[in-house]
Amino acid sequence: MKPKLKRFLSAPLLHFLLIGFVIFYASYYISKRRDAHRIIIDKSVIAKLNMAWEAQFGKMPNTNELKIAADEYVKEEVLVREAQLLGLGQDDEIIRRRLQQKMAFLLKDNIIVPDPSQTVLENYFKLNANKFSEAPKVSFSHIYFSADNSSNEKAKERAIIVLHRLQTRVSPQRAPELGDHFMLLYDYSNLGKTEAQGLFGDSPFTDSLYTVKENKWTGPFSSGYGWHLLYVDKKQDSIIPPLSAIKGQVMESYKNDKLKEMDNEVMEKLVEKYTIEFKAD
Amino acid sequence: MKPLLFLLMIVVVFTSCNSGGTSKEGTSDSTKASDSATTAAALPPRNPDKNCYFGSTHTHSTMSFDAYNFGCRTTPDQTYDFDAGGEIEYMGVKMQRKQGLDFTCLTDHSEYLGVNQLLIDTTNPLSKSPVGMLVNSGNKDSTFKAYTTMGLSMVHEKPIDYLVDPKIIAQNWKYEIEIANKHNKPGKYTTIHSYEWTSAPGFANMHRNVFFRGDKLPDVIFSALNSNKPEDLWTWMEAQRKTGIDVFAISHNGNISNGLMYPMKDTYGNPLNMAYAERRNMNEPLTELMQTKGTSETHPTLSPNDEFANYELFVNLLFPGKTVPSKVSGGYVREALGHGLEFLQSMGANPFKMGVAGGTDMHSGMNATEEYNFKGSHAGVDITAKQRLYNPLGIGTDVIKESAAALTGVWAEENTRDAIFDAMKRKEVFCTSGQLMKIRLFGGWNFDQNTLKANDWVKTAYANGVPMGGDLPNMTASAKAPSFIVQAIKDPNSGNLDRIQVIKVSLKNGKYFEKIYNAVWSGDRKINPATGKLPPVGNTVDVKNATYTNTIGNAELSGVWTDPDFDPKVPACYYIRVLEIPVPRWSTYDAKALGVDVPKGNPASIQERAWSSAIWYTPKKS
Numbered sequence: 001m002k003p004k005l006k007r008f009l010s011a012p013l014l015h016f017l018l019i020g021f022v023i024f025y026a027s028y029y030i031s032k033r034r035d036a037h038r039i040i041i042d043k044s045v046i047a048k049l050n051m052a053w054e055a056q057f058g059k060m061p062n063t064n065e066l067k068i069a070a071d072e073y074v075k076e077e078v079l080v081r082e083a084q085l086l087g088l089g090q091d092d093e094i095i096r097r098r099l100q101q102k103m104a105f106l107l108k109d110n111i112i113v114p115d116p117s118q119t120v121l122e123n124y125f126k127l128n129a130n131k132f133s134e135a136p137k138v139s140f141s142h143i144y145f146s147a148d149n150s151s152n153e154k155a156k157e158r159a160i161i162v163l164h165r166l167q168t169r170v171s172p173q174r175a176p177e178l179g180d181h182f183m184l185l186y187d188y189s190n191l192g193k194t195e196a197q198g199l200f201g202d203s204p205f206t207d208s209l210y211t212v213k214e215n216k217w218t219g220p221f222s223s224g225y226g227w228h229l230l231y232v233d234k235k236q237d238s239i240i241p242p243l244s245a246i247k248g249q250v251m252e253s254y255k256n257d258k259l260k261e262m263d264n265e266v267m268e269k270l271v272e273k274y275t276i277e278f279k280a281d
Numbered sequence: 282m283k284p285l286l287f288l289l290m291i292v293v294v295f296t297s298c299n300s301g302g303t304s305k306e307g308t309s310d311s312t313k314a315s316d317s318a319t320t321a322a323a324l325p326p327r328n329p330d331k332n333c334y335f336g337s338t339h340t341h342s343t344m345s346f347d348a349y350n351f352g353c354r355t356t357p358d359q360t361y362d363f364d365a366g367g368e369i370e371y372m373g374v375k376m377q378r379k380q381g382l383d384f385t386c387l388t389d390h391s392e393y394l395g396v397n398q399l400l401i402d403t404t405n406p407l408s409k410s411p412v413g414m415l416v417n418s419g420n421k422d423s424t425f426k427a428y429t430t431m432g433l434s435m436v437h438e439k440p441i442d443y444l445v446d447p448k449i450i451a452q453n454w455k456y457e458i459e460i461a462n463k464h465n466k467p468g469k470y471t472t473i474h475s476y477e478w479t480s481a482p483g484f485a486n487m488h489r490n491v492f493f494r495g496d497k498l499p500d501v502i503f504s505a506l507n508s509n510k511p512e513d514l515w516t517w518m519e520a521q522r523k524t525g526i527d528v529f530a531i532s533h534n535g536n537i538s539n540g541l542m543y544p545m546k547d548t549y550g551n552p553l554n555m556a557y558a559e560r561r562n563m564n565e566p567l568t569e570l571m572q573t574k575g576t577s578e579t580h581p582t583l584s585p586n587d588e589f590a591n592y593e594l595f596v597n598l599l600f601p602g603k604t605v606p607s608k609v610s611g612g613y614v615r616e617a618l619g620h621g622l623e624f625l626q627s628m629g630a631n632p633f634k635m636g637v638a639g640g641t642d643m644h645s646g647m648n649a650t651e652e653y654n655f656k657g658s659h660a661g662v663d664i665t666a667k668q669r670l671y672n673p674l675g676i677g678t679d680v681i682k683e684s685a686a687a688l689t690g691v692w693a694e695e696n697t698r699d700a701i702f703d704a705m706k707r708k709e710v711f712c713t714s715g716q717l718m719k720i721r722l723f724g725g726w727n728f729d730q731n732t733l734k735a736n737d738w739v740k741t742a743y744a745n746g747v748p749m750g751g752d753l754p755n756m757t758a759s760a761k762a763p764s765f766i767v768q769a770i771k772d773p774n775s776g777n778l779d780r781i782q783v784i785k786v787s788l789k790n791g792k793y794f795e796k797i798y799n800a801v802w803s804g805d806r807k808i809n810p811a812t813g814k815l816p817p818v819g820n821t822v823d824v825k826n827a828t829y830t831n832t833i834g835n836a837e838l839s840g841v842w843t844d845p846d847f848d849p850k851v852p853a854c855y856y857i858r859v860l861e862i863p864v865p866r867w868s869t870y871d872a873k874a875l876g877v878d879v880p881k882g883n884p885a886s887i888q889e890r891a892w893s894s895a896i897w898y899t900p901k902k903s
Binding site: 054056057059092093094098146147148149151152183184194197198199200201202203223224225226 | 366379380381399402404405406446448449452501507520717768770771772773774775803804805831832835836837839
């Protein structure tokens with residue numbers, strides 16, 4: 001043996017360290033083994049068992065039932081630990097997916113999107129304006145001509161006569177009494193096309209709401225119910241409302257987008273911690 | 282060497298520090314409701330006179346084991362998109378409703394909820410399980426076998442143990458909750474959290490759908506694999522309500538329950554008692570009157586004098602590969618309303634005091650109830666016109682017996698989860714065979730023909746009477762008989778209206794009887810004094826071209842009807858049935874597309890209709 005090495009091996013510090021290491025590791029190993037075979041049923045476990053029982057059977061367990069639940073818990077715990085010892089969880093797809101999901105939730109939960117400054121929000125609004133456009137809307141009054149217990153042609157004829165009267169003199173903006181009783185409303189304000197379609201059906205009347213000239217009586221147009229004369233007094237084309245009117249909505253959308261973005265960044269950073277090797281064989 | 286040793290020590294110290302205690306269960310992955318985003322927008326004001334909202338209380342996406350095995354790949358996202366009026370692709374076909382709906386209850390089967398998604402994952406050991414192999418076979422017969430295997434395990438109460446991990450089901454339930462929350466837009470379109478409890482002892486369909494108010498929900502849902510007895514489902518729901526989770530169930534397919542849906546005895550064979558009646562009414566305020574697998578209003582053998590009883594019937598049990606007729610008595614709503622009154626008189630409580638709803642039960646992930654827009658309800662089983670006209674469904678009945686039905690109309694103050702749930706609970710709802718017809722019914726003691734003339738008659742009706750689903754107030758001293766305001770407004774995209782009928786169910790010598798009155802009708806038809814019947818409205822359907830015209834019938838029907846045969850001493854209930862003029866049945870559109878005749882024995886045209894929930898009269902105890 002070389003003297004240098006001999007001196008090294010007989011150095012007290014090394015002995016000390018070695019002995020310390022052995023003692024430390026042995027005690028750690030024993031305590032770990034003991035922990036691995038200890039199942040503790042404390043207050044929090046009992047609370048959990050009570051809750052689970054109540055969820056399943058609709059009442060709190062009695063002493064006997066609690067004992068059954070605790071026995072089940074012990075069995076489950078033992079099986080899980082034995083399975084872990086054998087490494088059964090390693091390649092289990094369900095466990096992997098659950099872990100991955102939990103981690104993803106954990107990452108997301110830790111992201112807090114700060115409130116953007118007014119400038120940031122304005123910029124976002126400008127860039128994404130189309131997301132916030134509102135469908136065209138229309139305000140109108142109509143006169144209804146029913147074909148009930150009569151005929152389609154007769155109803156249309158009556159409508160044409162009334163329209164003629166309205167067009168040849170100074171006419172009111174609403175005149176439901178010139179036609180028949182209508183079962184829904186005579187006047188609508190700011191009605192979008194989807195709602196109009198729901199009320200009047202997929203019909204020429206619904207279409208004309210958005211195409212006729214304002215401030216004059218027109219028609220007759222047929223709907224699913226009969227014939228109508230129409231007076232549109234306000235049309236609003238598809239618009240993008242000012243930021244001030246929909247700030248909450250824009251803020252929500254900004255935060256959602258930002259959350260996605262930040263989530264991606266966190267993921268990328270995590271991936272960066274790993275070296276990825278592609279091997280063809 | 283030294284640094285290595287040092288490193289070792291550090292590793293040991295580090296690991297020993299880390300070994301203390303088990304890691305904390307991640308509790309942070311709780312569902313984040315996205316409601317805050319949508320409630321921020323201002324809602325239109327609540328309408329005390331109530332608005333009418335349409336939706337389906339029953340449908341299945343690819344998350345349901347059977348839908349998946351039929352080949353349906355419609356995701357919950359797509360179900361909501363479609364119902365709200367959007368376009369989706371279904372089995373390679375672009376599908377869109379002409380008119381979107383106001384609300385949707387996606388009721389995927391709780392049994393084996395979403396497990397097919399695991400079975401098809403080839404890295405998952407479950408994909409190599411017996412059912413997994415069938416699912417992954419790529420062969421239609423085998424996937425159908427997967428469906429019957431899973432379905433039969435429920436019928437025989439022998440759950441497939443490797444497919445019932447409660448954690449997986451809970452996780453998939455959470456997924457459904459998240460998607461529903463994402464699509465819920467208060468004031469515009471509502472999604473109601475719900476699922477199906479699929480009990481089928483001996484192939485008798487005892488199914489119930491379960492609905493929750495708002496977004497207070499249990500983590501774990503009670504499936505028929507927990508218990509297939511309705512009484513146990515009630516116990517579970519009662520426990521939920523105690524924890525502040527409001528919930529009720531809607532039963533469905535009485536027509537194929539083998540006479541068990543509205544039984545004369547409880548599940549254990551005991552005679553019904555007061556407690557049973559109270560629990561059933563509390564837990565099941567509604568029953569589904571129609572859906573794609575038939576109508577459960579009544580059957581010609583139960584209602585021989587009702588010329589409209591033979592409507593879209595589906596009469597065989599869901600028995601794989603076999604035709605077994607379902608027992609009629611005990612399976613239909615009108616008879617149950619009658620039996621309910623009999624029980625009321627004999628034991629003092631009515632176990633069947635229920636309103637009516639409609640859902641599609643389509644396993645296509647779409648509530649496709651428009652006759653001209655129907656592409657089957659069971660994906661690969663009925664996606665082509667040929668399959669629909671000529672093929673068996675594989676479970677006892679031919680595909681052609683499917684209906685493009687049904688929907689629920691709800692009278693609620695606003696289009697929100699709570700308002701719709703509450704309206705359903707108080708039974709202010711009706712069932713339509715799939716169209717968007719609006720019907721109203723109010724009962725009271727002093728309505729007359731003038732009531733309807735006022736512009737604000739609805740206010741008067743609420744103030745002086747009760748809407749559908751209610752109990753008539755105590756009879757006034759001057760009253761001789763109850764009167765009812767009836768109104769129907771057609772679906773502007775469907776046929777005109779033929780008639781409003783009042784159907785009365787009451788007792789004579791302790792036994793129930795039914796009587797049908799024509800209350801309001803279109804045109805100048807006269808009731809035949811000999812038969813008491815109103816002549817048919819006519820039929821404009823051109824079968825060859827699958828068209829019709831609205832040259833007959835009315836856009837609106839309304840009136841006040843007073844019971845001419847009222848006996849204040851016996852209980853009674855009244856509901857209305859509103860018929861449209863005949864329109865082509867979906868199979869007529871298919872026949873036209875194929876250039877063939879409608880297969881014999883099937884109607885070319887149908888009279889679509891709506892049924893209200895009833896109003897009950899109970900004599901004052903003397």
